Amino acid sequence: MNRIEVVSRRTFLGSVFSAGAFVLAARVLPVRALTADVDKAAWRPSVYLGIDTDGTVTIVAHRSEMGTGIRSVLPMVAAEELDADLKMIKIEQAIGDVKYGSQNTDGSCSIRDFYDAMRDAGATARLMLERAAAAKWGVPAAECKAQSHQVAHTSGKKLGYGELASLAAQQPAPKKEELKYKSPAEYRYVGKELPTVDRDDLTTGKGIFGIDARMPGMLYASIERSPVLGGKLKSYDDQETKKVAGVKEVVVLPGVTPPHGFKPLGGIAVIADNTWAAMKGREKLTVQWEPGDNASYDSPAYKQSLLETVRKPQKAVRNIGDVDAEFAKGGKTVEAEYYAPHLSHAPMEPPAAVAEFKDGKVMVYAATQNPQAVQDTVAAALGIDKKNVECHVTLLGGGFGRKSKPDYVAEAALLSKAVGKPVNVTWSREDDIRFDYYHTVSAMYMKAAVDEKGRPTAWLQRCAFPSMMTTFNATTTSASGGELGMGWINVPFDIPNHRAENGPAQHHVRLGWLRSVANIQHAFAVQSFADELAHNAKRDSVEYLLDLIGPARRIEPAQPTRLSAKYPLDTGRLRKVIELAAEQSGWAKKNPAKGRALGIAAHYSFLTYVAAVVEVEVDSTGKIRISRVDYAVDAGKVINPDRVKAQFEGAAVFGTSIALMGEITAAKGEIQQSNFHDYPVARMNEAPLETRVHIVTSDAPPAGVGEPGVPPIPPAICNAIFAATGKRIRELPIKRQKLA
């Protein structure tokens, strides 16, 4: 069969380990979808696993790879229980299909949600192989043991997994209670720092991202959109556009009405032979837009309205004791207001996808965190059934939540239908920054009544921000339970009177989740205010934070979720990461010099306990250098410690960008930033010089890793700046503040 394989997406793990086994990736993707290798396997003991007669074990990676290592790490859980030889393992990226369960690679939940399923897949296959061997040899199964890709009998005879595959396929599937799992002492892969399957491709330019996907006859599109969300096209002139060499067609995509969901924004698409011609042709368009209602959006005025909202009583979303009665006693109180602006995801690969519409069906190659949402969104946009949308997932050049929202994939599909050829849609950086699903903008008001030791007897926290749920329900004005559950209603402090409130806010841009979501503003306010109270009381920040948290105990959730029983909030684990970060950073021996100091913040998110101690140096001109970050992390059981460390190293940089420089603003409804000159992100000389990640060894169920490193960084940096300079930062980004 003459077919071209996307080798880099069907990689033998062995190639990482055996020298010279280097494979070239094909540059042209197949016109018609291939049957997945796993579907052709002789034996399919699980939806995630196939074993062939030659011994090849194909493991399906159904989650998207955007840099966490998940497509390598999760299959290792199955490989471990199967006791498979790494050289015989092939990892195959799944297309979008409900049979795999959720593929929405978001919320730091891939390991947490699929650890058991992958473990069961491996353990099921191992047991069936042992039983197949026992049946063949006519011996008790208890005398047979699967190990290193072979089943061995106590007599010494052996059969390979490949030789047993067809026989094992005849075995009845065991019940879950029959499965036996390896003990951690027997682990070969879990807990080991294995390289990822994509490592070599990513150092040679061979990895295929959404922007790299190619189909024969493919054209390239660049789309001009209304600068104000919801603006209507009044008129346009494309005469000059059509004179640009390489421009093929100009297609108008209709605008959409709220809620925007994942629907394409609409606009004028210039379609050309190559990306450059499409972009150049687009520059030559003359377009008139009717801006519409969102032209009222001005960031300075909006900021004032949010601050006014949080200065007044709002709806209580969590209430313990009676803060009002305590405040009424007239004792000493401390107040502070905090503000955090909109942020843009800015993944290095802007949104990009290729789609081909043919015979009523769509085939897509996309950098997407959620291929099933691609199916739904493309189907809705084209009015076809979702089963007629086949979504192949490429590597993602960063995601951070942006690529869960497949508006750009639907654009490619609509344009392919319009021009009758495959179309690659590549957003420019300007498109990415100006038409994002932004992280929200927020204001927080905090007030505490304190006793003679400076400890709060009452604590009030009030927030207001437009909810990201407005993307799905345009009339929403209050935060969702999910957003409030991110470090707002579950602040684990031991305070007798504690109230959290949330006030209303209107939205004017598309909002969405960005790495660690509402935890960003909540941790900023709560952990900054805790530090303010510590200094107010002239107490050590670490000692004070531990006192606020109180003794080790389990906290009943204000809003129980499906995970509450398995993952109770345990303040003992939070205390432990604070103590560990303090110890490893040399907190007790700290010797703050003028302009150099440590700051701490701790935050529980995505079921993971994190503390960060940050050392900052502020020079006489106010320039900040972050010399060191010490993270302590309790994420439960860890599959690949190296990838966990990498996620936290990266989170320190992401958090630094948020703290120091991230800010999206609107004027007359138009986003004012457009590229890395006015939406800067941390560069090497601005990033922490050294990040050390101290992982707590734990047998607790695995928790989140991708996001929880972000929230403690902005408050820890601000707390360190206060310790170094006496200047309290209550508004992000820090670049807006004068430190000298």
Add this chain to the structure above:
Amino acid sequence: MIRLKVNGAPRQYDGDPDMPLLWYLRDEIQLTGTKFGCGAGLCGACTVHVNGEAKRSCQTTMKSAADKDVLTIEGLSPKADHPLQVAWRQCNVPQCGYCQSGQIMQAAALLKQKAKPSDADIDSAMRGNICRCGTYQRIRQAIKQAAEVKK
């Protein structure tokens, strides 16, 4: 007609002379290892070598690339064993990997100029290359490791 060499192979191009080298590499000759990140010389994802010097291919027109030698990540080392690539693998540098071609090409130009770069040299050479995943610490480590090997 513009003539140039890409990874040692002679090439001819007769399209728009103002087209950035980036799009020629990616869309015309399918060398997609060089990435688009900003289109404005702000992020370094498109870094290649032109006559041995690190250049942003999004800011290099085809006419200015005429008669030049262009080296991309695909041509850096035939066996993918440039000391930087080896060090990159040993340090498990990449996360999403998208910016890494540009990072490696920029670092390769640095090592040609400074066999043993200091932290300040590395900051100064690499600050134009953004990594949104935040792999800077490992990039620094890998550059130092490669410098040791080269020495």
